[in-house]
Amino acid sequence: MVRTSQSLRVLGPSDVAAGLEVIGTDPVVNVFADYRTRITQLDPRWLGGEMWGYFDGDRLASMCHVGANLVPVNASPEACDAFVDRAIRTGPRSSTIVGPRDAVALLWSGLEEHWPAPRDFRWDQPHLVATREPTVPRDPLVRRTTKDEVDVLYPACVAMYTEEVGISPEQDGGRDLYRARVNQLVGRGWSFSRIEGDRVVFKAEVACATPNACQIQGVYVDPELRGQGLCTAGMATVVDICLREIAPAVSLYVNGHNEPARAAYRRAGFEQTGTFATIMF
Numbered sequence: 001m002v003r004t005s006q007s008l009r010v011l012g013p014s015d016v017a018a019g020l021e022v023i024g025t026d027p028v029v030n031v032f033a034d035y036r037t038r039i040t041q042l043d044p045r046w047l048g049g050e051m052w053g054y055f056d057g058d059r060l061a062s063m064c065h066v067g068a069n070l071v072p073v074n075a076s077p078e079a080c081d082a083f084v085d086r087a088i089r090t091g092p093r094s095s096t097i098v099g100p101r102d103a104v105a106l107l108w109s110g111l112e113e114h115w116p117a118p119r120d121f122r123w124d125q126p127h128l129v130a131t132r133e134p135t136v137p138r139d140p141l142v143r144r145t146t147k148d149e150v151d152v153l154y155p156a157c158v159a160m161y162t163e164e165v166g167i168s169p170e171q172d173g174g175r176d177l178y179r180a181r182v183n184q185l186v187g188r189g190w191s192f193s194r195i196e197g198d199r200v201v202f203k204a205e206v207a208c209a210t211p212n213a214c215q216i217q218g219v220y221v222d223p224e225l226r227g228q229g230l231c232t233a234g235m236a237t238v239v240d241i242c243l244r245e246i247a248p249a250v251s252l253y254v255n256g257h258n259e260p261a262r263a264a265y266r267r268a269g270f271e272q273t274g275t276f277a278t279i280m281f
Contacts, residue, residue, distance in 0.1 A: 008082040011053040011063070013041045018060040019051065025074050027212035028129055028249050029100060029274060033065050033073045035208035049093065052086060054079035070094040072103040084110030092116060092281065101125075101277040108279055120166060120280040124256030128270035129213075130239045131249050136267050138240055139233035142202060145191040150183055153193060156200035157182050160220035165280065190246075192238045194230075201225060202234035206246060214247040219261070231264035239268055 011019060019037050023030040033051075040046035049067025053060050054075075062079035065071040070093075072083065084107055092115045097104055101123060145153055158178070161169045169178040185191045190206035199222060207217040216238065221230050242250045253276040254261050 006057075006078065006082070007055050008052055008086055009055070010044070011042045011051045011060075013043055015051075015053060015060065016042055019053070019063060022060055022063055022074050027210065028251050029127065030073050031210055031213040031215045031251060032069070032071055032208050033063060034210040034212065036065060038210060052083060054082050066090075066093060068095055070097045070107070072099045072107060075099075075103040075106070077106055080106035081110065083107060087111060088114045095281050097279040099276060100127075101275045104277040104279065116281055118279045118281050120278075122255055122278040122280070125253045125276040125278060126256055126262065126272045127251065127253045127274040127276045128265055129249055129251045129273045130243070130269040130271070132269060133243065134236035134239050134269040136232055136236050136269075138237040139194060139202065139230065140237075141194045141196075142192055142234045142237040143194075144189050144241075145186050145193045145195070145203070147183075147186055149193070149195055150179075150186055152195055152198055153186070153191065153200060153203065154179060154182055156193075156203055156220055156222075157218060160203070160218050192234075192241065194234060202230050204235065204238050206242065209246050212247065213249040213251055214242055216242075216250060216252040219252070226260070229264075231261065232267045235264060235268035235270075239270075 016037060019042060020034070023034045023037065027034055036047065037051070042051050044050055047067060049065070052064040052066060054062040062075045063073040064075065064083045065073070072080065075083065080103060088111065097107055158169060185205045192205070193203040194201040200220070201222050203218065203220045204216055205218045207215045219231065219235065239250050252265070254265065
C-alpha cells in the first residue's frame with residue numbers, strides 16, 4: 001500500500017481556490033466557512049483568527065475555522081485528530097465549537113481533557129434548508145429593517161440572544177461590539193422585522209451569505225404574541241426575499257427540543273438535511 005503524507009498548516013490567500021473546492025463538497029452546510037473564506041481571502045488579519053488546513057499529500061482535504069467559533073469543514077476522523085492536536089497545543093480560543101454533529105463529537109472527544117468545561121452541550125440541532133418558495137401566506141408587514149429603527153430593534157436582539165445562548169451579549173463590555181454587529185446586518189439589508197410602534201413583533205437576520213446559500217439566525221417573536229403563527233408567516237416572508245434576492249438556498253439550525261420553532265420552520269418550507277451540534281464555553 002502506498003501511503004501519502006498528511007499535514008496541517010494555517011491557510012492563507014494562496015489557498016483560497018483550494019479552500020473553496022473543499023467547501024464546495026457541501027456549500028450549504030459549509031456556508032459560514034464559505035462566507036468567511038470569500039470576504040477575508042483567508043488573510044488572518046481579516047479573519048480575526050485562523051483557518052487550518054488538513055492535507056492528504058498535496059491535496060487540501062479538510063479545514064477548520066478557528067476564531068470566536070471553531071467550525072470543522074469536511075472533517076474526516078483523521079483531520080479531526082490533527083485539529084485536536086493543534087488545538088491542544090495552541091490552547092482554547094473559541095467560545096463555541098459548532099458544525100456537523102459527528103465532527104463536533106470527534107473534536108470534543110479529543111479536547112475534553114484539555115479545554116475548560118463547557119457551560120452547555122447542544123447535541124441535537126436539526127440543520128434545515130429551504131430552496132423553494134413557501135406555500136403558506138407571507139406576513140406583508142415583515143420587511144427589511146431600516147437604520148432609523150435600530151434603537152427599537154436592538155433590545156429585541158439582546159433579548160433573543162440572551163434567551164437562546166443563556167448569557168447577554170452585553171456581558172463583559174460587549175455592548176458596543178454587539179450593537180455594531182446589529183448595525184452591520186441592518187446596513188447590509190440582512191435584517192428583517194415587523195415593528196409596530198416601539199414593539200418588535202418578529203425579527204430574523206441573515207448571518208452570512210454566499211452565491212450558494214445564506215444562513216438565518218436570531219429568529220424572535222415577542223413572547224406575548226407567540227403561538228399565533230407569526231413565526232411561520234414571518235419566516236415565509238424572509239425565505240421568499242432571501243431566495244429572490246440573496247441566495248438559492250436558505251439554511252438554519254435549531255435546537256431539537258424546540259418543537260414550536262421546528263413546526264413553524266417546517267410550515268415555512270424548511271426540510272432537515274442533517275444534524276448540527278454546538279458546544280458553548
